[in-house]
Structure formats: C-alpha cells, structure tokens
Amino acid sequence: MTARKTNGTDLRTSPSLRRRRLGIALRRLREVSGTSRELAGARLECSPSKISRIENGDVGVRRRDLEELLDLYQLTDTEERAKLVDLARESRERGGWWIKYSDLPKAYLRYIEFESVARSIRWFEMSTIPGALQIPEFTESLIRGSDPTFTPEDLSRQLDVRRERQRTLTAPGGPDCAFVLGESAIRYRVGGDGVWRRQLQHLLELADRPNIRIQVLAFDHGAHEAMAGSFQIMHHHKPDPAVVNCEGFAGHFVMDDPVDVERCSQVFDRLSASALSPQLSLRLIAEAVA
Incomplete structure (x- = not known):
C-alpha cells in the first residue's frame, strides 16, 4: 500500500507511536532482565514514575539514558540496540499537520x-x-x-x-x-x-x-x-x-x-x-x- 502523505510527511506512523513502540520494547527488556522500575530509575537518577512514562510512550528518552538502560537490561545484540537507538531518534522528529x-x-x-x-x-x-x-x-x-x-x-x-x-x-x-x-x-x-x-x-x-x-x-x-x-x-x-x-x-x-x-x-x-x-x-x- 502506498503511504498517505500530508505536506510531504509520511502518515504511516508518528512520533507518539514510535515512543509507544520504544516503550513497549523497553518494558519487555526490563521485565525479561528481572529489573524493577525502582532500579532502572536509580540508574538514570530519576523516579520510577519517569521510567513508567517512558514505557508508556508519554515521554521520550535521550540516547545516553537509553544506552544506560540497555546496559542495565543486558542487551548485547548490536543490531537490536541500533534499531532501538534509531527508534528513539525518530520519536523526537516532528510530526504531521x-x-x-x-x-x-x-x-x-x-x-x-x-x-x-x-x-x-x-x-x-x-x-x-x-x-x-x-x-x-x-x-x-x-x-x-x-x-x-x-x-x-x-x-x-x-x-x-x-x-x-x-x-x-x-x-x-x-x-x-x-x-x-x-x-x-x-x-x-x-x-x-x-x-x-x-x-x-x-x-x-x-x-x-x-x-x-x-x-x-x-x-x-x-x-x-x-x-x-x-x-x-x-x-x-x-x-x-x-x-x-x-x-x-x-x-x-x-x-x-x-x-x-x-x-x-x-x-x-x-x-x-x-x-x-x-x-x-x-x-x-x-x-x-x-
């Protein structure tokens, strides 16, 4: 299917959906690693509620913080790490109309x-x-x-x-x-x-x-x-x-x-x-x- 576009913007996705997709992936990695939101928050020097907002896609995550979380969750697959870094960058792009x-x-x-x-x-x-x-x-x-x-x-x-x-x-x-x-x-x-x-x-x-x-x-x-x-x-x-x-x-x-x-x-x-x-x-x- 050809993507719909408005003012040159690809309307198949959006920054908010990218943040949500990233949050889902981070929640899965955290749970698989057995890490609590409290421990993840301590790693980023933030509250557990901020970790929750990241996982819900309510807020974005800086690359440095993302790398810290991926290290904490022991993600060693370089290809998957690169995809998540790209997804975090795309989630900060401007959206459509x-x-x-x-x-x-x-x-x-x-x-x-x-x-x-x-x-x-x-x-x-x-x-x-x-x-x-x-x-x-x-x-x-x-x-x-x-x-x-x-x-x-x-x-x-x-x-x-x-x-x-x-x-x-x-x-x-x-x-x-x-x-x-x-x-x-x-x-x-x-x-x-x-x-x-x-x-x-x-x-x-x-x-x-x-x-x-x-x-x-x-x-x-x-x-x-x-x-x-x-x-x-x-x-x-x-x-x-x-x-x-x-x-x-x-x-x-x-x-x-x-x-x-x-x-x-x-x-x-x-x-x-x-x-x-x-x-x-x-x-x-x-x-x-x-």
Missing part, C-alpha cells in the same frame, strides 16, 4: 495524531454524530450546546481541526472506517431542523465512499455493552501498536494494552453484528431526512 495545534490539550492532540496515521478505524458513538463525519454547522451547534464557555477563537480552532481530520479520513488512500451509531445519534436535532437534515444528508453522501461504512444500532435493540459512551479502535501499520480511544466528560483516554484492544474489538464486532446492515441503516437515515 497536527503539530500546528500544539496548544490543544495534550490527550486530544495525541488522539488526533493516532487517528491521522491509522490504517483502519472502528468507531462506536452512542448519542452524537462522530466528529469525523460532522458538517461545520453541526460541530458549531454541538460545541456551543455542550460547552458555553468556548470563545469565538476556541470555536474557530476546533472547526479548523475538524476540517483537517476529515480531510485525512476522506482523502484517496484514507483509512478503512467503520462507524456504528446509536439511533439517538441521528435523532437528536442538533442545530435545529435545517442543520440536522443537512448533517444526515452528509452521512448519506459519505457512505458512498469505498472506505466508509455506516451502521445504525436501532432503539429496539435494547440494552448493550457500550451504552456508557463512545470509543474508537485505531489500527496502525505494523509494527506500531493498535490503540483504543475512550472519550467522555474527562476528555480522551488512550489504551494500547493488547488485551484491552482485543476486548474492545470484540465489543465492536458484537455491536456491528447487532446493528442494522449498512443498506438498512442508510434507508433509516434517508427516511429521517425525508
């Missing part, structure tokens, strides 16, 4: 970075249209209704970010996207009747794209496993890890533990199997617009 929004909350910025380099996205949304599918008027009405403290400048910034995200997802060679929406997501008339109808029409148009599949989980299905909120599963090009983003009042929370990813994948598969087929889902949306 999202770097110009560095003033945004860190968790949200990391989420859109993971989204922008994904090869596939599985997205469940209980009660609203996903941001990647929203028209600007819908986004504006949603933000104003959910957070009245937003300034005009904040709102303009959010609309710019949404446009960039949508451009990435809908560009040629974009990720394979599967959306399962709770029926309430298409029933809430956010922005009034006119905006709501244009938003639903936009969904119908997006569903014509070969990389986008939309399903609706009907009201009459009853209770299900994901009634508490929304989540997105983002698979990346190997060897970068898949991640799950959960979103709520507290913001974005990203998980990359393979057990968590697999559990969420199974939940999504069951939701998709319980939802209306793509054809029946689009018919339901079209009938709502009519």
Whole structure:
C-alpha cells in the first residue's frame, strides 16, 4: 500500500507511536532482565514514575539514558540496540499537520495524531454524530450546546481541526472506517431542523465512499455493552501498536494494552453484528431526512 502523505510527511506512523513502540520494547527488556522500575530509575537518577512514562510512550528518552538502560537490561545484540537507538531518534522528529495545534490539550492532540496515521478505524458513538463525519454547522451547534464557555477563537480552532481530520479520513488512500451509531445519534436535532437534515444528508453522501461504512444500532435493540459512551479502535501499520480511544466528560483516554484492544474489538464486532446492515441503516437515515 502506498503511504498517505500530508505536506510531504509520511502518515504511516508518528512520533507518539514510535515512543509507544520504544516503550513497549523497553518494558519487555526490563521485565525479561528481572529489573524493577525502582532500579532502572536509580540508574538514570530519576523516579520510577519517569521510567513508567517512558514505557508508556508519554515521554521520550535521550540516547545516553537509553544506552544506560540497555546496559542495565543486558542487551548485547548490536543490531537490536541500533534499531532501538534509531527508534528513539525518530520519536523526537516532528510530526504531521497536527503539530500546528500544539496548544490543544495534550490527550486530544495525541488522539488526533493516532487517528491521522491509522490504517483502519472502528468507531462506536452512542448519542452524537462522530466528529469525523460532522458538517461545520453541526460541530458549531454541538460545541456551543455542550460547552458555553468556548470563545469565538476556541470555536474557530476546533472547526479548523475538524476540517483537517476529515480531510485525512476522506482523502484517496484514507483509512478503512467503520462507524456504528446509536439511533439517538441521528435523532437528536442538533442545530435545529435545517442543520440536522443537512448533517444526515452528509452521512448519506459519505457512505458512498469505498472506505466508509455506516451502521445504525436501532432503539429496539435494547440494552448493550457500550451504552456508557463512545470509543474508537485505531489500527496502525505494523509494527506500531493498535490503540483504543475512550472519550467522555474527562476528555480522551488512550489504551494500547493488547488485551484491552482485543476486548474492545470484540465489543465492536458484537455491536456491528447487532446493528442494522449498512443498506438498512442508510434507508433509516434517508427516511429521517425525508
């Protein structure tokens, strides 16, 4: 597959994913060597919590510190050491289009970075249209209704970010996207009747794209496993890890533990199997617009 690029940047990976991949490797080496985080922290003259942040990919690691850790973990394979050194260097490189929004909350910025380099996205949304599918008027009405403290400048910034995200997802060679929406997501008339109808029409148009599949989980299905909120599963090009983003009042929370990813994948598969087929889902949306 040809890599997607934005402004010359290879969008198959990202600095944050490289840090995560490096952290996974360092955690594995530490555990295999029987070294505690306390001992590793003492070697670098830092706290065990910093070792944890390195292993979680939250912070990078300097080459000198990396070499110290690899010595402590008794890694003698020169080829593997060289790969990890290169990975640490690459994790410090600048990323794609999202770097110009560095003033945004860190968790949200990391989420859109993971989204922008994904090869596939599985997205469940209980009660609203996903941001990647929203028209600007819908986004504006949603933000104003959910957070009245937003300034005009904040709102303009959010609309710019949404446009960039949508451009990435809908560009040629974009990720394979599967959306399962709770029926309430298409029933809430956010922005009034006119905006709501244009938003639903936009969904119908997006569903014509070969990389986008939309399903609706009907009201009459009853209770299900994901009634508490929304989540997105983002698979990346190997060897970068898949991640799950959960979103709520507290913001974005990203998980990359393979057990968590697999559990969420199974939940999504069951939701998709319980939802209306793509054809029946689009018919339901079209009938709502009519």
